Amino acid sequence: MLLGLDIGGTHTDVVAIGKDGIAASAKVVTNHDDLLASVTGALERVFSAIDVAAVDRINLSTTLSTNAIVERTTEEVGVIVSAGPGVDPQAHAVGNRYYAIAGSIDHRGTEVLPPAEGEIQKAVRHCLKNGVKVFAAVSKFSTRNPAHENRIRDIIQGNADFTTVGHELSGALNFPRRVSTAYFNSAVWRIFNRFADAIESGVVAHGIAPAINILKADGGTMPLAVARRIPVESILSGPAASVMGIVALCDIVEDAVVLDIGGTTTDIAIFADGAPLVEDGIELDERATLVRALKTRSIGIGGDSILAVSGTSVTAGPERRGPSMADGGSAPTLIDAFNVKKLAAYGDTAASEKGVRALAKKSGRSPEDLAGAAIDYAMRAIKEASDAMVRAINEKPVYTVHEVLEGKTIVPKRLYVMGGPARAFSDALAKRFGLPITVPEQYAVANAVGAALTHATMDIELFADTERGVMLIPFLNVNERVSGSYTLEHAKKDAQARLADHLAGLGVKSAECASEIIEAASFNMVGGWSTTGRNIRVKCQVKPGIVKGYRVG
Amino acid sequence: MITAQNKLGLIFFPAFDWAISPTHPEREERLLYTQDQLREEGVFDIAGVTEYKPLVASEEDVARVHFCLPDVASVITESHLISAGGAIKAGELVMDKTEQKAFALVRPPGHHAMKVVHGNRGFCNINIEAVMVERLRERYGPLRVAIVDTDCHHGDGTQDIYWHDPNTLYISIHQDGRTLYPGSGFTFEDGGPNARGRTINIPLPPETSDEGFLYAIERMVLPILTDFKPDLVVNSAGQDNHYSDPITNMNFSAQGYARLSELLNADIAVLEGGYSIQGALPYVNLGIVLAMAGVDYTAVREPTYDAACIEQPRNIMPFIKKVADEVLAAYFNPSGERGMPGNYDVRRKGVFYDTDMIREEQVESIMICDECAGTLKIETSSSANPLSLCVEIPIGACDRCRDEGLRIVHEGKKKKGKDYAHIVLINRRDREYVRT
Numbered sequence: 001m002l003l004g005l006d007i008g009g010t011h012t013d014v015v016a017i018g019k020d021g022i023a024a025s026a027k028v029v030t031n032h033d034d035l036l037a038s039v040t041g042a043l044e045r046v047f048s049a050i051d052v053a054a055v056d057r058i059n060l061s062t063t064l065s066t067n068a069i070v071e072r073t074t075e076e077v078g079v080i081v082s083a084g085p086g087v088d089p090q091a092h093a094v095g096n097r098y099y100a101i102a103g104s105i106d107h108r109g110t111e112v113l114p115p116a117e118g119e120i121q122k123a124v125r126h127c128l129k130n131g132v133k134v135f136a137a138v139s140k141f142s143t144r145n146p147a148h149e150n151r152i153r154d155i156i157q158g159n160a161d162f163t164t165v166g167h168e169l170s171g172a173l174n175f176p177r178r179v180s181t182a183y184f185n186s187a188v189w190r191i192f193n194r195f196a197d198a199i200e201s202g203v204v205a206h207g208i209a210p211a212i213n214i215l216k217a218d219g220g221t222m223p224l225a226v227a228r229r230i231p232v233e234s235i236l237s238g239p240a241a242s243v244m245g246i247v248a249l250c251d252i253v254e255d256a257v258v259l260d261i262g263g264t265t266t267d268i269a270i271f272a273d274g275a276p277l278v279e280d281g282i283e284l285d286e287r288a289t290l291v292r293a294l295k296t297r298s299i300g301i302g303g304d305s306i307l308a309v310s311g312t313s314v315t316a317g318p319e320r321r322g323p324s325m326a327d328g329g330s331a332p333t334l335i336d337a338f339n340v341k342k343l344a345a346y347g348d349t350a351a352s353e354k355g356v357r358a359l360a361k362k363s364g365r366s367p368e369d370l371a372g373a374a375i376d377y378a379m380r381a382i383k384e385a386s387d388a389m390v391r392a393i394n395e396k397p398v399y400t401v402h403e404v405l406e407g408k409t410i411v412p413k414r415l416y417v418m419g420g421p422a423r424a425f426s427d428a429l430a431k432r433f434g435l436p437i438t439v440p441e442q443y444a445v446a447n448a449v450g451a452a453l454t455h456a457t458m459d460i461e462l463f464a465d466t467e468r469g470v471m472l473i474p475f476l477n478v479n480e481r482v483s484g485s486y487t488l489e490h491a492k493k494d495a496q497a498r499l500a501d502h503l504a505g506l507g508v509k510s511a512e513c514a515s516e517i518i519e520a521a522s523f524n525m526v527g528g529w530s531t532t533g534r535n536i537r538v539k540c541q542v543k544p545g546i547v548k549g550y551r552v553g
Numbered sequence: 554m555i556t557a558q559n560k561l562g563l564i565f566f567p568a569f570d571w572a573i574s575p576t577h578p579e580r581e582e583r584l585l586y587t588q589d590q591l592r593e594e595g596v597f598d599i600a601g602v603t604e605y606k607p608l609v610a611s612e613e614d615v616a617r618v619h620f621c622l623p624d625v626a627s628v629i630t631e632s633h634l635i636s637a638g639g640a641i642k643a644g645e646l647v648m649d650k651t652e653q654k655a656f657a658l659v660r661p662p663g664h665h666a667m668k669v670v671h672g673n674r675g676f677c678n679i680n681i682e683a684v685m686v687e688r689l690r691e692r693y694g695p696l697r698v699a700i701v702d703t704d705c706h707h708g709d710g711t712q713d714i715y716w717h718d719p720n721t722l723y724i725s726i727h728q729d730g731r732t733l734y735p736g737s738g739f740t741f742e743d744g745g746p747n748a749r750g751r752t753i754n755i756p757l758p759p760e761t762s763d764e765g766f767l768y769a770i771e772r773m774v775l776p777i778l779t780d781f782k783p784d785l786v787v788n789s790a791g792q793d794n795h796y797s798d799p800i801t802n803m804n805f806s807a808q809g810y811a812r813l814s815e816l817l818n819a820d821i822a823v824l825e826g827g828y829s830i831q832g833a834l835p836y837v838n839l840g841i842v843l844a845m846a847g848v849d850y851t852a853v854r855e856p857t858y859d860a861a862c863i864e865q866p867r868n869i870m871p872f873i874k875k876v877a878d879e880v881l882a883a884y885f886n887p888s889g890e891r892g893m894p895g896n897y898d899v900r901r902k903g904v905f906y907d908t909d910m911i912r913e914e915q916v917e918s919i920m921i922c923d924e925c926a927g928t929l930k931i932e933t934s935s936s937a938n939p940l941s942l943c944v945e946i947p948i949g950a951c952d953r954c955r956d957e958g959l960r961i962v963h964e965g966k967k968k969k970g971k972d973y974a975h976i977v978l979i980n981r982r983d984r985e986y987v988r989t
């Protein structure tokens with residue numbers, strides 16, 4: 001049996017799914033001051049309804065790290081960077097203990113200037129004296145040569161509780177993002193590990209030892225052991241759980257738009273050939289990171305979006321002032337508009353009627369006219385936001401002649417809608433989009449279902465330079481010598497094999513971690529007029545997906 | 554988070570699947586390390602810097618500018634249409650005011666491609682700046698344009714295309730033609746009879762360093778631009794003046810290039826040459842991008858930079874100051890005989906296409922005109938194509954020049970098959986681009 005638990009802003013949802021479908025589910029109010037209590041509370045509710053011994057796996061989506069960062073309750077981090085020439089590293093300063101030391105590595109991974117050991121020691125001493133216990137070591141081009149980051153860590157070692165080294169977070173090139181990501185990782189390291197300890201002992205207390213995984217923003221999971229080392233990967237996984245829920249509940253095969261409609265907002269996701277699109281790095285607390293995430297966009301239109309009239313125009317949202325009048329609220333909202341237009345019959349329809357009529361009277365309209373205009377406004381806003389997303393994806397820069405001329409263009413063929421107001425919105429959305437629409441039956445627990453059924457994801461970048469004779473997979477800490485005969489084919493094979501080995505070592509079932517090569521290029525390096533070697537780059541990923549054999553849709 | 558002072562659009566198109574040949578300087582690897590550097594520095598995350606996909610230029614975009622023989626499709630590949638499309642995208646971003654500035658980091662380059670195209674010369678098939686400028690004029694109306702070419706090689710192609718256009722000021726700063734391909738670009742080359750002083754050449758001696766280049770910008774280029782008052786300044790941003798470039802002999806640095814970009818304050822930059830792909834391009838491009846965006850670039854430095862090694866020899870500044878006198882005279886007091894309006898001014902040219910090993914002979918005749926840029930007639934033959942007739946009726950052509958252009962084509966058609974293998978007409982006044 002697989003358990004999925006999603007901590008949301010309002011509720012914490014949990015489901016237990018067996019081969020025959022959903023065995024149990026529960027919803028508890030999220031206690032933001034004690035997330036652990038919310039988790040254990042929700043788990044207890046489900047545990048009491050099922051055979052605990054049958055639980056193989058628990059997947060958790062938690063807002064713990066995100067909240068700590070946004071609410072600035074994280075721990076102080078000593079950030080030590082070696083940047084060398086280029087953009088001034090002070091432009092990327094983060095936290096109160098940021099030290100840019102001398103040292104530089106170029107784009108090929110060649111050391112230009114060794115790291116200034118004296119400066120590192122001084123920075124570390126200064127941090128320790130001020131009670132700093134966790135560090136982040138980041139150098140420019142560390143994914144081409146991790147020597148400086150490793151040296152900084154070696155100097156810190158023994159004096160700190162934890163040090164994040166940039167290249168172990170991602171193989172991507174982006175020094176400012178590496179700095180932010182490493183900083184956030186160390187900043188939430190302790191709080192996350194305490195949470196992990198508590199979860200583990202809570203589960204052990206039931207006499208069971210299921211695999212425990214943490215949800216990531218890219219829609220996949222990571223084993224708890226990995227999350228303890230890179231807790232930053234647990235940020236902003238909320239929208240991902242819902243999107244994976246739709247994947248579990250519906251059989252999506254074409255280009256599609258997925259909408260998760262809540263009380264205040266609608267989250268939009270775009271699918272290409274049935275797979276959710278991932279973006280390379282999400283922003284958190286106004287800083288760009290290297291944490292990959294499902295491409296989602298949130299707009300301020302939801303069931304409880306308040307209706308407003310100004311002059312001749314009628315709008316809805318982004319403001320929310322409590323529930324709809326149908327739910328006992330005091331001002332008419334979109335749900336009330338749907339009730340008035342008889343597109344829904346939710347809650348107290350008479351209250352909706354009364355509220356919309358009062359607002360309509362003030363502006364000299366009929367209630368139907370006002371409700372229609374408000375719905376129109378909301379549908380247009382959702383359609384425009386979704387079109388803008390598709391346009392941006394289709395306009396994404398590409399770097400080969402082939403891709404410019406033959407590149408895939410996304411054209412959504414179907415709309416998938418979930419969330420509380422999904423049914424009420426569906427006809428109006430289908431009309432506005434001009435697309436067939438699917439509203440899955442169990443959309444209310446889609447997020448927890450998504451959490452339960454999604455599997456591990458991982459992405460790695462392999463870089464090889466046969467002139468220098470090196471092959472690196474920074475994320476897996478692989479740094480090996482290769483000969484001049486190393487080719488793109490070797491690199492592709494190595495990338496997939498190393499990724500599979502690594503996942504197997506973490507206990508991920510091989511059926512759940514089929515990897516694919518998403519980018520592969522080999523460039524002849526020429527010195528003078530003859531070839532001196534090959535510069536090889538391979539990106540390989542296990543993309544987000546749903547465990548087979550448990551489909552509940 | 555860094556914020557740009559100028560909203561900057563970047564069109565980065567490295568054509569990772571296109572090369573002239575596997576070990577040619579113009580190969581797949583050329584912008585690889587530049588992309589690495591820009592990504593690692595987080596340039597695409599700077600608030601106000603946006604990356605765009607290039608457009609694909611149409612064959613008509615090419616046919617509006619060039620006389621391609623035997624036809625457009627025969628002398629280009631798709632990569633050329635994308636490279637030109639990248640430049641066009643940059644131009645449209647600025648003209649539409651979507652961005653304040655734009656930089657097309659594209660390849661292959663274009664500034665050696667002349668008015669007539671029989672093949673590839675100096676790594677160029679079509680002139681991507683000219684294709685861009687003429688599309689902008691077609692779409693947005695008349696524009697006074699200044700093209701400042703800071704590639705180390707004389708931009709003989711751009712010079713040839715705008716030789717007769719009084720509304721386009723072409724300034725080329727380059728290594729002295731006596732010491733480098735293509736061997737032209739002297740101060741006395743200053744434009745045709747209808748556009749005297751609209752072509753300006755600034756030849757600099759080998760081993761010119763930051764001091765000499767910045768002097769040329771401050772004392773020659775900027776005063777001329779101030780006087781010309783262009784609607785649009787385009788920088789043909791070649792990067793082979795760098796001290797590490799393998800096929801040139803100059804001593805310019807990444808800091809120098811960044812400062813040059815800041816001083817020039819171009820609306821649009823388009824990458825041209827530059828073949829020190831590891832030691833120069835990543836740093837020069839970073840410097841240019843930061844300077845255009847108005848972000849501090851002072852810490853950009855090549856790993857191999859050594860100020861003492863690239864210090865300018867003492868005898869260089871006096872030489873450059875002498876060039877300055879000639880340059881300022883060429884622009885402010887253009888001399889030279891100009892024939893009577895209504896008559897043709899004729900010159901003969903031999904053109905060599907080094908990449909494709911084609912020899913071309915041309916007789917070029919321009920109608921001397923006080924009313925417009927004058928109708929242009931070129932009779933051309935080469936080792937690739939038999940004698941052909943090319944006629945251009947310029948934008949805003951006067952009635953006489955338009956009628957004259959149409960008459961030449963009409964007469965030519967009578968002789969087609971006997972005298973002319975191909976007849977190509979660029980009629981900018983009526984927007985017709987015809988080939989027979």
